[in-house]
Amino acid sequence: MINLENVSFKWQKNAAIPTLVIKQLIINNxxxxxLHGPSGSGKSTLLALLAGINITTSGQLCVLNQDLNALTNAQRDAFRADHIGIIFQNFNLLPYLTPLENVCLGCQFSKKRQQHVFSQANDLVSEAARLLNALGLESHLHNQNVATLSIGQQQRVAAARAFIGSPELIIADEPTSALDTQNRESFIKLLFEQAKKNNSTLVFVSHDETLKPLFSRTIDLVNLQGDV
Amino acid sequence: MILFKLAYKSLLNRRASVLLTLLTIAISVMLLLSIERVRVDAKSSFSNTISGTDLIVGARTGDIQLLLSSVFRIGHTNNGVSWQSYQYITKQRGVKWSIPISLGDSHKGQAVLGTTLDYFKHYRFAKKQPLAFEQGLAFASINEVVIGSEVAKKLAYKIGDEIVISHGMGNTSFHHHDDNPFKVVGILKPTGTPVDKTLHVPLAAIELIHGGADNAHDDHHDHSNHALVGHPQQITAFLMGFDSPLYTLQVRRNINQYKKEPLLAIMPTVTLKELWEMLAIVEKILLLFSFVVVIISLLGMLTTLLANLNQRRRELAILRSVGARPWQLFSLISMESLLTTFLGCLVGCILFYALMGTTAGYLQSQAGVSINISVLSDYELTLIGVIMAAGFVIGLIPATRAYFYSLSDGMSIKI
Structure with a gap:
C-alpha cells in the first residue's frame, strides 16, 4: 500500500538538515x-508527501504501487483526488455549503470516485446521506448550515467526505484533537467501521498517545527517523 | 459545473462585500451608459433641430452666428435682409419654398418669431417631420399668435388667452405694446427644438411692432380687422428649400456674391456639424470622466477580491485537499470576478433604463434633448463588452495569486 525507502525531504533546496528522513516504512493494505510524534517531528510533512502535495528530495515513495515522484504535478493532483481521502483537524468544511454538499464535494473532482459511488448508489446525494447517517449525523442536520453544527458533528461530515467514493487510503490529520475523550473514542470506532467496510487503509496522525491502544499498529515518527 | 456552483455559493456567502462591489460596477455602468446615451441623443437632437432646409440666408456674418440666431434663437444679428432682396432671391430658378423669419422681439423671455403661413407648411425638424398642432390652428389674422408647447406649459397659456409682446429681447423691455394684444389661436405639439420655446406671429405684425412703430403706433387704430397683409422693410433671415441640390449650390454661390446687399447663405446641415465639432471637447471630457469612474469601480473590485483572497486561503486549501487542481482554483476565482462584473453590468443596465425613464421628460423640457429609450445600441453593447473584458482581466490577478497559494499552501496553510 505505502512503501517508503530512503526518503528525505527538505523544505528549502539548500537547507543543511532535511526536515524528514525515513529509511523504510511499509504500510500494508x-x-x-x-502515526504519532511530538510537534515538529515531521507529521505534517510526511502527510504532505503521502498525499502527493510535495515530493521527496531523495528516495522512493510509492502509494498503491505508484511511485509518486514519477508523476507530474497534475497527475499527482488527479491521483490524490482518485485514491486519497483526507480528514483535517477542524474547521475543514466549506462554510457556504450544506453538510450534504460538503460530502459530495469529496468526489466531485474525481471521475473514478464518482463512478465508484454510482456502482453502489443511485446518486451522490443519497450516498452522502447514507454515509452521514452511518457516521451518526441525523438526517435533519444534513441540509443545515455547516457553521451551526458542533465540532463533533463537523468532524463526522469531514469523515464522510473522506470516505465517499471509497478511496483506498484515508489520511486523518489530528481529527480528534477538538473532541473530548469519550467522543474521540466513538469517532475513531466509527472511522474503523467505515474503513473496514470500504477496505480502506487508514493512516491516523496524532500527538495524543492515549489513543495508541485503539490501533492495531503504532508508528512513532521519532523512532522511525532515529533508525537512520 | 461544480466550479460554477462553488463560485455562486461562495459569492452568496460573501454577499455583503460582493453586493457593494456589484453596486459600484452597476453605478459606473449606469453612468457610462447614461452619459453616452445623452451625448448621442444630444447630438441627434441638436442636428434634428432643423431638417429639410437647404439654405439659410441672412445678413453677412459668421456661419455659426447665423445658424445660432436663426435656428437656436441664441444671440442676434444686427442687420437683416431687405424685403427686395428676399423677393428677388426666392424668385430664382429651383426654389421650392421659402420661409421669411423676423426675430428680435420677446414675450416674458421667450423669443417671438414673425413669419408667414409657409412656416407651418414647410418647416421640418428631426427626420423631416412637419410641425403639428396640439390645439387650434395657424394664425389667420394679424393679432393672432401660435405658441410652442413649452411656452404654453411654462406660462400656462391656452387657446383664447391674450398676450402682449414687447420690443427687444429679455424680460425687462422698455417698450410694451399694451395696446396691441395678441390672441393665442394655436399651440404646437412638442418638437424638442427651439420651436417649443417660440411664439409665432404673422410677419405683418412684426412690421407693426418695429419698423412701423412711427406710423402704425401713433394711429391707435384697431388692428383686429386686419388680414395678413403687409410686410416689413427687413427680415432677419429666410429659409429655403430647393428642387434639387444642384440649385442649392448655385443659389448659394449667387447669394454669397450678391452685389446689392452683403448676404450670407449657409447650408444648415454643414454648419450644424461644424458647431457640434466645436462642442466635441465637452463631449470628450464627459466620456473621459465616465471611463475613469468605470476604472475606479473595477479597481475597487480588485481590492475586494484581493482582500478576500487572504481570508479564503483555507477554503482554497480544502478544495485542494479534495482533489481540485490549481487551475481549477484559478478558474474558480476568475469566474467569480466575471460573474460579479456580469451581474454589475446587468444591474447597471437596469439602473440606466430607470434613470433614463425618470429623467427623459426633464431633459426634454430643460435641455431640449429628446432621449431615445430604446434597446442598447451596438456601441453601448461594445462598451459593456469592454467593461466585462476588463473585469475578467482584472479578475485574473487574484486568480493567479490563488493558483500560487494553492501550490505553496498545499493542503494546510503555512503563512
Missing part, C-alpha cells in the same frame, strides 16, 4: 495505523 487495510491496516489501521496510528
Amino acid at each position: 487495510g491496516e489501521h495505523v496510528f
Whole structure:
C-alpha cells in the first residue's frame, strides 16, 4: 500500500538538515495505523508527501504501487483526488455549503470516485446521506448550515467526505484533537467501521498517545527517523 | 459545473462585500451608459433641430452666428435682409419654398418669431417631420399668435388667452405694446427644438411692432380687422428649400456674391456639424470622466477580491485537499470576478433604463434633448463588452495569486 525507502525531504533546496528522513516504512493494505510524534517531528510533512502535495528530495515513495515522484504535478493532483481521502483537524468544511454538499464535494473532482459511488448508489446525494447517517449525523442536520453544527458533528461530515467514493487510503490529520475523550473514542470506532467496510487503509496522525491502544499498529515518527 | 456552483455559493456567502462591489460596477455602468446615451441623443437632437432646409440666408456674418440666431434663437444679428432682396432671391430658378423669419422681439423671455403661413407648411425638424398642432390652428389674422408647447406649459397659456409682446429681447423691455394684444389661436405639439420655446406671429405684425412703430403706433387704430397683409422693410433671415441640390449650390454661390446687399447663405446641415465639432471637447471630457469612474469601480473590485483572497486561503486549501487542481482554483476565482462584473453590468443596465425613464421628460423640457429609450445600441453593447473584458482581466490577478497559494499552501496553510 505505502512503501517508503530512503526518503528525505527538505523544505528549502539548500537547507543543511532535511526536515524528514525515513529509511523504510511499509504500510500494508487495510491496516489501521496510528502515526504519532511530538510537534515538529515531521507529521505534517510526511502527510504532505503521502498525499502527493510535495515530493521527496531523495528516495522512493510509492502509494498503491505508484511511485509518486514519477508523476507530474497534475497527475499527482488527479491521483490524490482518485485514491486519497483526507480528514483535517477542524474547521475543514466549506462554510457556504450544506453538510450534504460538503460530502459530495469529496468526489466531485474525481471521475473514478464518482463512478465508484454510482456502482453502489443511485446518486451522490443519497450516498452522502447514507454515509452521514452511518457516521451518526441525523438526517435533519444534513441540509443545515455547516457553521451551526458542533465540532463533533463537523468532524463526522469531514469523515464522510473522506470516505465517499471509497478511496483506498484515508489520511486523518489530528481529527480528534477538538473532541473530548469519550467522543474521540466513538469517532475513531466509527472511522474503523467505515474503513473496514470500504477496505480502506487508514493512516491516523496524532500527538495524543492515549489513543495508541485503539490501533492495531503504532508508528512513532521519532523512532522511525532515529533508525537512520 | 461544480466550479460554477462553488463560485455562486461562495459569492452568496460573501454577499455583503460582493453586493457593494456589484453596486459600484452597476453605478459606473449606469453612468457610462447614461452619459453616452445623452451625448448621442444630444447630438441627434441638436442636428434634428432643423431638417429639410437647404439654405439659410441672412445678413453677412459668421456661419455659426447665423445658424445660432436663426435656428437656436441664441444671440442676434444686427442687420437683416431687405424685403427686395428676399423677393428677388426666392424668385430664382429651383426654389421650392421659402420661409421669411423676423426675430428680435420677446414675450416674458421667450423669443417671438414673425413669419408667414409657409412656416407651418414647410418647416421640418428631426427626420423631416412637419410641425403639428396640439390645439387650434395657424394664425389667420394679424393679432393672432401660435405658441410652442413649452411656452404654453411654462406660462400656462391656452387657446383664447391674450398676450402682449414687447420690443427687444429679455424680460425687462422698455417698450410694451399694451395696446396691441395678441390672441393665442394655436399651440404646437412638442418638437424638442427651439420651436417649443417660440411664439409665432404673422410677419405683418412684426412690421407693426418695429419698423412701423412711427406710423402704425401713433394711429391707435384697431388692428383686429386686419388680414395678413403687409410686410416689413427687413427680415432677419429666410429659409429655403430647393428642387434639387444642384440649385442649392448655385443659389448659394449667387447669394454669397450678391452685389446689392452683403448676404450670407449657409447650408444648415454643414454648419450644424461644424458647431457640434466645436462642442466635441465637452463631449470628450464627459466620456473621459465616465471611463475613469468605470476604472475606479473595477479597481475597487480588485481590492475586494484581493482582500478576500487572504481570508479564503483555507477554503482554497480544502478544495485542494479534495482533489481540485490549481487551475481549477484559478478558474474558480476568475469566474467569480466575471460573474460579479456580469451581474454589475446587468444591474447597471437596469439602473440606466430607470434613470433614463425618470429623467427623459426633464431633459426634454430643460435641455431640449429628446432621449431615445430604446434597446442598447451596438456601441453601448461594445462598451459593456469592454467593461466585462476588463473585469475578467482584472479578475485574473487574484486568480493567479490563488493558483500560487494553492501550490505553496498545499493542503494546510503555512503563512
